[in-house]
Amino acid sequence: MKTLNIVERIEGEAKLVCNWEDEKITDAQIQFLNFRGFEYILKDKPALDALVYTPRICGICGQAHLKATAQALENIYESVNEPLYITDKAKLLREIGLNIEIIDSHIKWFYLFIMPDIAKLSKDEKYLKYEAIKGESWRKGTYAASESIKALAVFAGQWPHTSYMLPGGVMSDPTLFDIMTMQNYMDQTLHFIEKELIGDEIENYFNFNNISDFDSLNGALSDFIKLCLENDFHNLGKSYNSHIVLSKNYLFESGRIEIKNRQSVDLSLVKEEDINSFKMNEPRRDNEYTWAKTALYNDKPYETGPLSRALISNRKLIKNMHKEYNDSVLTRVMARMDELIYLVFITKKLIKQVDISQDSFIPPKLSLKDIGTATGISAVEAARGSLLHKVTLENSIIKNYDVITPSVWNLGPGINEKYGIAQKAIIGANSLEKAYIILRSFDVCSVCTTH
Amino acid sequence: MVDSQDMVKKVFTQKSARIDTNKGENYYNNLFEKAKQRLSTLKKQAPLKDIDMVDVIETEGINRRDFMKWVSGTTATLMLPPMFEPLVAEATELMNRVPVVWIELQDCAGNSEALLRSASPTVDDLLFDVLSLEFHETLQAAAGHDADRQLEDAVEHFKGQYLLFVEGAIPMANNGMYGTIGASGETFHEHLMRMSKDAAAVIAVGTCATFGGIPAAAPNPTGAVGVMDLVKGKPLINIPACPANPANMVGVILHYILTGQVPELDSLLRPKFAFGYRIHDNCERRAHFDAGEFVEEFGDDGAKNNWCLYKVGCKGPMTFNNCSIIRYNEGTNWPVGVGRGCIGCSEPDFWDKYAYQRPMAGANIKAPTGGVEKTVDEFGLGLLTATAVGIGVHAVASAVAGKKSEHNEEE
Ligand code: SF4
Ligand code: SF4
Numbered sequence: 001m002k003t004l005n006i007v008e009r010i011e012g013e014a015k016l017v018c019n020w021e022d023e024k025i026t027d028a029q030i031q032f033l034n035f036r037g038f039e040y041i042l043k044d045k046p047a048l049d050a051l052v053y054t055p056r057i058c059g060i061c062g063q064a065h066l067k068a069t070a071q072a073l074e075n076i077y078e079s080v081n082e083p084l085y086i087t088d089k090a091k092l093l094r095e096i097g098l099n100i101e102i103i104d105s106h107i108k109w110f111y112l113f114i115m116p117d118i119a120k121l122s123k124d125e126k127y128l129k130y131e132a133i134k135g136e137s138w139r140k141g142t143y144a145a146s147e148s149i150k151a152l153a154v155f156a157g158q159w160p161h162t163s164y165m166l167p168g169g170v171m172s173d174p175t176l177f178d179i180m181t182m183q184n185y186m187d188q189t190l191h192f193i194e195k196e197l198i199g200d201e202i203e204n205y206f207n208f209n210n211i212s213d214f215d216s217l218n219g220a221l222s223d224f225i226k227l228c229l230e231n232d233f234h235n236l237g238k239s240y241n242s243h244i245v246l247s248k249n250y251l252f253e254s255g256r257i258e259i260k261n262r263q264s265v266d267l268s269l270v271k272e273e274d275i276n277s278f279k280m281n282e283p284r285r286d287n288e289y290t291w292a293k294t295a296l297y298n299d300k301p302y303e304t305g306p307l308s309r310a311l312i313s314n315r316k317l318i319k320n321m322h323k324e325y326n327d328s329v330l331t332r333v334m335a336r337m338d339e340l341i342y343l344v345f346i347t348k349k350l351i352k353q354v355d356i357s358q359d360s361f362i363p364p365k366l367s368l369k370d371i372g373t374a375t376g377i378s379a380v381e382a383a384r385g386s387l388l389h390k391v392t393l394e395n396s397i398i399k400n401y402d403v404i405t406p407s408v409w410n411l412g413p414g415i416n417e418k419y420g421i422a423q424k425a426i427i428g429a430n431s432l433e434k435a436y437i438i439l440r441s442f443d444v445c446s447v448c449t450t451h
Numbered sequence: 452m453v454d455s456q457d458m459v460k461k462v463f464t465q466k467s468a469r470i471d472t473n474k475g476e477n478y479y480n481n482l483f484e485k486a487k488q489r490l491s492t493l494k495k496q497a498p499l500k501d502i503d504m505v506d507v508i509e510t511e512g513i514n515r516r517d518f519m520k521w522v523s524g525t526t527a528t529l530m531l532p533p534m535f536e537p538l539v540a541e542a543t544e545l546m547n548r549v550p551v552v553w554i555e556l557q558d559c560a561g562n563s564e565a566l567l568r569s570a571s572p573t574v575d576d577l578l579f580d581v582l583s584l585e586f587h588e589t590l591q592a593a594a595g596h597d598a599d600r601q602l603e604d605a606v607e608h609f610k611g612q613y614l615l616f617v618e619g620a621i622p623m624a625n626n627g628m629y630g631t632i633g634a635s636g637e638t639f640h641e642h643l644m645r646m647s648k649d650a651a652a653v654i655a656v657g658t659c660a661t662f663g664g665i666p667a668a669a670p671n672p673t674g675a676v677g678v679m680d681l682v683k684g685k686p687l688i689n690i691p692a693c694p695a696n697p698a699n700m701v702g703v704i705l706h707y708i709l710t711g712q713v714p715e716l717d718s719l720l721r722p723k724f725a726f727g728y729r730i731h732d733n734c735e736r737r738a739h740f741d742a743g744e745f746v747e748e749f750g751d752d753g754a755k756n757n758w759c760l761y762k763v764g765c766k767g768p769m770t771f772n773n774c775s776i777i778r779y780n781e782g783t784n785w786p787v788g789v790g791r792g793c794i795g796c797s798e799p800d801f802w803d804k805y806a807y808q809r810p811m812a813g814a815n816i817k818a819p820t821g822g823v824e825k826t827v828d829e830f831g832l833g834l835l836t837a838t839a840v841g842i843g844v845h846a847v848a849s850a851v852a853g854k855k856s857e858h859n860e861e862e
Contacts, residue, residue, distance in 0.1 A: 006599060006634055013555075013632060033636070035622075035629045036557055037672035041665070041802075052794055053802070056665045056693065059561030150783045157786040158779035160561045160694055164791050171749050172789035280672060281625075361750030447559045 005432060007439060014411075014446050017289075018426075018435065025435060028426040030411055035291040037280065038451045042401035047073060047368045047393055050401065052163050054389070057403065058448045059160045063101040063152070064382030065403075067094055068389040070165040073368065075376035076393065077167065082366050089358035090169035092350055093155060095249055096182075098380070099347040100152040101159070103189060104145045105383035106306075106340040109443050110197075111141025114333060115220065117437055118227045127223065137196070137220060144192040151185035151351075154178050167368070169361035179354055186348045193344055197221055197337065202345060208317050210324075211334075221337060228330040237329035237438040239425040243308030244297055244409070246270070246379035246386035251339075251346050254379075255312040256302060262312060267377055269298045270388060272404055276413040291450035294412040294420065295404050303327065303421045304385030304409040305442065307335035315342070327425075329441045336443065369396040382406055384443050407449035410442045479532055486538050486709045490545060493708065498547040528702050528777065529714070530724040542708040549708055550613040552605055554646055556639040557630050557666050557675055558619025562657040565694035565779075599633055606649060614707065615650035616700070617643065617678050620659040620666045624674025643681060652686040652713055653678060654703055658796055661689040661719075668802035679720060686713045689720040691772075693796035698777045699725040719799065721771070730793050731767035733775040736760065746790070754790055765792030772797040 001020040006013060013034070019027035038057055042050055054069045055062030077084050111130075116138065119127035129137045149159050155174040156162035164171045174182075190202065198205050199219025208214070214222040228234055242258040246265055255262045273294045276287050294301070302308075307327060310318035318335045325331045375392045385406030392400040414420040419427065422442050429435040522540045526533065555563065605613065619639075622629035627638030637645070647653045655678040658664035666675035679687055690699050703722060706714045714722040731737065739745070740759035747753060747762060759765070767775070770793050778785040787793055795801040 004634055005596065015634075033631045034557060034639075035673060036666040036675070037629075038665075040670065040672040041668045044669075053665065053668070056559055056561070059559040059564045059694065062561075146780075150780050153780035153783040155784075155789055157784050157789040157791055158774075160559075160564050162786070162791075163794070164786075164789055166749065169750065171754070171791050173755060359750060361754075363748055363750055 003432070007436060007444065014439075014444060016426075016435065016439065018432070023430055025427055025429045028423050028435070029289055029413070030292075030420070030422060030426075030439065031290045032292045032411070032446050032450045033290070034446060035278070035450045036447075039401055039403060040280065042398050045398050047076075047391070047396060047398060048166070050391065050398065051166060054403070055161050055163060057405070057451045058445060060105050060445060061101065061382045061384065061387075061448060062159075062161050063098045063156075064380050064387050065389075066163060066165050067098055068378050068380040068387050068403075069391075070094070070167055071378035071380065072376040072389040072391045073167040075378055076368070076371060076374045076391070077364060077366070077376075079374050079376060080366075080371055082364070082371075084168050084364050085362055086169055087358045087360070087362065088353075089355055090360055092354050093170050093172070093174070093360070094165055096347055096350050096354075097152050097156055097162075097164075098382075099343050099350070100148060102383040103340060103343050103347065104149040104152075104159075105443075106336055106343075107141055107145040107148065107189075107192075109383075110220070110333075110337060110340075111138055111145075113440055114437070115141075115224065117433075117440060118224065118231070118233075121231050121433060122227060127227070130220075130223075140192070140196055144189060144196070148185055148189040151182040151189075154181050154185075166361070168364050169359070171361060173360050174354070174356060176356060179351060179356065182351050183348065186344060186351060190344050190348065193341055195219075198341070202341065205341060210317070210320050211330075221334070224333065224337075225330070228333075231434070233329035233434075233437065234325045234331075235328060236429055236434060237332060237425045237441055238327050239303055239421045240301060241327045242300070242302050243311055243327075244302035244304050244386065245309050245312045245381065246304075246388060247381055249381060250350065251313065251342055252309045252381050253313045256297065257308070257311055265297070267379060267388070270404065271296055271299075272402070272408065273415050275415045290413055292412040293404075293408055294415050295409040301414070301418060301421055302409060304406050305332075305336070306339040306385075307332045308385065309381065310335040310338060329438055332441045368393065372396055384445060384448070385409060403451055405448040405451060407442075407445050411444060411449050479534070482531075482710065483534060483538070486535070486542075489709065489711050490538060490541050493545045493548045496548050525698075525702065525705060528698060528724065528773070529706055530727075535709075538709060539705060542705050545708055546704065549704065550605060550609040551616060551704070552602070552609075552613050552646065552650070553616040553618065554642065556617065556619030556632075556643065556660070557622050557673070558657065558659050559665075560618070561694040562618045562700075566697045566700060596634070606646060610649045612651050613649075614704065615647055615653045616656055617647075617653060617660045618656050620663045620675035620677060621681060622666065622673035622675050624672070629673035640681065643678065647678075647682045647685060650685065652688065652707065653682050654688045654690060654700075655679065656690050656700060657695045658691045658693045658801065661691040661721075662799040664693065665802055667800075687720055688713050688716065688722060690725070691719075691721060691797040691799075692774070693801075696725070696772075696774060696777055696779065699773070717771070721797070725773045726771040726797065728771065728773070729768060730770045730772055730775045730787070733773075734767055734787055735775070736787060749790070757790070760787060760790065760792035763792055764794075766795035766798075766801075767793040770795040770798055 003018050003020065005016045007016050015031040015033060017029040017031065018025045038053065042053055050069045051066065054065040057065050074084050112132070115130040116132040119130035129135045132138055153159050155172045155178055156164045194201055197220050199217035199222060211225050214225050244256040244265065245252055245254050246267065248254045254265055256265050273296060276289060277293045278284060278288050278291050311322060315338060318331065318338050321331045321334055371393065373394045375390065377390045380387045387406055388404040390402040391398060410421045412420050414423055422439055426435050426438050429438055522536050523533065526536050526539045621639045621643055623640060627640045630639040631637060632639060632642050655661045659666060660678050662677045663675045666673055679689065688703055690703060699722065702724060703714065714724055717723055717726055736757060736759045740761060744758040745753060745762040746758050746760050749763060765787065767787065774785050775787065
């Protein structure tokens with residue numbers, strides 16, 4: 001039997017086509033059927049224009065694209081031996097900005113998408129609070145997210161789609177008052193997380209070793225764990241269990257893991273294939289079914305995102321859960337929430353470290369116009385995983401701009417007889433509802449996937 | 452060189468394209484009566500949702516004073532005199548009488564994201580609890596076939612009554628193959644036509660839906676166009692900007708509830724209450740523009756002192772929008788506020804015309820007001836050259852103000 005379903009509530013839409021045998025999914029295709037063509041649009045534009053275009057690839061992770069563009073352009077300076085000096089202040093503001101965006105994204109994903117869906121699998125009335133739009137938790141989650149993102153708007157000017165970074169630093173010069181305002185917003189977020197999400201103080205949370213530590217608590221995470229165990233999500237959603245993280249920051253380390261060995265990464269081994277993907281201006285072939293391409297490292301598929309980051313950075317709770325439940329829905333979702341909690345904690349500290357007396361921006365001695373022909377590359381950890389930008393300039397005009405988004409790693413089609421990451425995770429599920437939740441555990445964003 | 456600073460002022464603040472904020476007592480009295488009648492008719496209709504605003508306000512702990520503050524802010528945003536405040540408050544309570552269907556086409560979901568964080572009382576209370584949002588792909592509870600069915604039901608049930616919000620452009624190249632939707636795989640174009648057919652009005656939100664936006668930037672690989680290129684014979688409102696300001700979305704809905712009509716629009720179908728004046732007209736850095744104090748380069752002393760961003764590419768003088776007043780994220784801030792300058796995102800083709808950090812003086816831009824801005828550009832260029840040869844900002848400003856001779860004497 002073959003079924004075709006639409007997956008909504010993912011920022012855009014995806015189509016899920018499944019083959020069933022004995023009430024189990026034996027094959028699945030995830031199709032993304034919306035395409036805008038950013039890489040084509042960026043061609044022939046002045047280099048700095050990219051700073052305004054790429055954040056618009058996605059309404060949820062624009063900061064990540066902005067940072068990736070700024071850093072790719074800075075990498076061009078490095079490539080011609082004129083590295084730019086970026087002050088600590090500018091570095092901090094960039095990282096804080098990106099962190100806040102991830103915090104916002106994680107809160108919304110959990111409260112708007114994951115919990116309403118998984119709560120629907122239970123008849124217990126106490127989970128009604130997670131219902132979309134009407135439920136109290138849904139509303140509190142939305143509210144918390146919109147409050148935390150204000151901490152970003154304070155120094156970025158607006159959200160979504162800010163463009164306050166540029167090669168050489170950032171344009172904004174927050175005052176002491178701005179810094180305090182940001183801290184207040186982060187305190188509110190922390191309070192929400194302790195009260196609603198964990199149901200305990202963050203200091204205690206950092207001592208948790210296993211899911212049993214949530215047993216006596218009343219937060220949303222305890223509800224989530226119960227619902228997961230009831231519905232077998234600690235066994236469902238497993239993929240290759242190989243993980244990649246392309247860049248590092250205060251919380252994340254780069255690397256890749258297959259089975260247990262962490263190894264370093266080399267960006268030149270990343271490539272994108274489009275064997276099963278549609279191509280611009282070419283007639284479609286039978287095997288082509290999606291606008292998403294396939295990202296590979298050394299010709300192999302890898303999962304990217306919070307679970308991969310938690311494992312490579314060795315965060316205790318997730319590491320322990322992973323030993324028991326591997327890359328299941330349970331571990332994957334908990335990894336994202338664990339990351340949220342750490343990010344709020346760390347971002348608060350980073351805000352304190354901003355020294356407003358430093359310069360925000362040091363103008364490059366050379367203009368990109370004087371550089372002429374060069375290539376720059378950058379990797380950034382976005383909410384959904386590693387994001388890669390590669391830009392080639394010719395006579396200071398963009399000749400080629402290549403974007404590989406996290407969703408391309410996780411949600412792109414498989415090639416060479418190998419399934420894609422999410423595709424493999426879905427196979428084996430015994431109901432459509434469960435297949436949806438497995439798919440959602442990757443935090444699907446269709447606009448990013450196809451860009 | 453033009454020798455009067457007043458010239459700059461005149462050109463940049465001329466009334467021609469601006470909204471007339473005072474239409475006279477008669478006009479407002481008439482509108483007031485009309486709105487009162489409209490609201491009482493709406494009140495008689497059964498609510499589509501049994502949640503009401505008063506309850507929401509109470510349960511959310513928003514006190515009456517805060518709510519009234521919001522009401523008077525919104526009344527002002529709509530450019531209505533204070534006498535309309537009680538009606539605006541009432542209209543808010545009647546939001547559950549007007550069904551809204553929101554569809555996403557070739558977009559980045561930025562407007563939906565922006566909407567999630569609208570002005571207080573938070574939009575969760577205002578829009579999602581009270582407004583009858585019959586369909587929103589990302590926010591609604593239903594998914595899959597249920598969602599499909601919900602959309603069909605809404606369109607059928609509220610034939611001729613619903614407001615259709617459209618987010619995203621429509622790719623027309625290659626028979627629309629760059630964007631399809633739903634299980635049947637209808638193209639975005641077909642979907643838009645079908646959904647708009649029975650809508651009371653269509654509201655294009657964001658620059659993609661209004662003018663094709665970023666997908667339509669050169670070379671427009673997917674043949675993207677805006678809603679107004681396709682939907683005809685129907686009240687159509689454009690709320691451009693990237694993202695559109697949620698305050699303006701709420702404003703349009705409230706206006707519709709109040710009057711049953713679309714608000715007064717400019718030639719690009721933008722509501723004048725929001726797009727009747729330029730960013731530049733109300734910019735907090737305007738005094739520096741007038742004084743000839745410009746940021747010459749990001750990170751310089753001018754930047755540290757919040758001087759005008761014109762020379763580092765601010766498009767405020769060309770851009771019609773109210774973000775210098777409303778700001779973003781519940782008024783937290785706006786791009787000019789953090790020293791970035793406006794990129795003109797509510798103007799057609801802004802991607803290609805106004806792209807980043809290209810000072811207008813060199814960009815050969817045709818002004819939305821026609822002709823006039825060319826003078827301004829040349830004038831701007833004059834300023835640029837003058838400073839470049841080292842006369843100094845102060846001298847230029849004084850010269851422009853017609854005090855040249857005095858100044859020379861001082862020196
Ligand atoms: S107008 Fe801007 S925010 Fe809206 S969909 Fe287009 S790119 Fe995204
Ligand atoms: S910053 Fe821009 S909008 Fe503000 S005064 Fe200067 S040119 Fe006008």
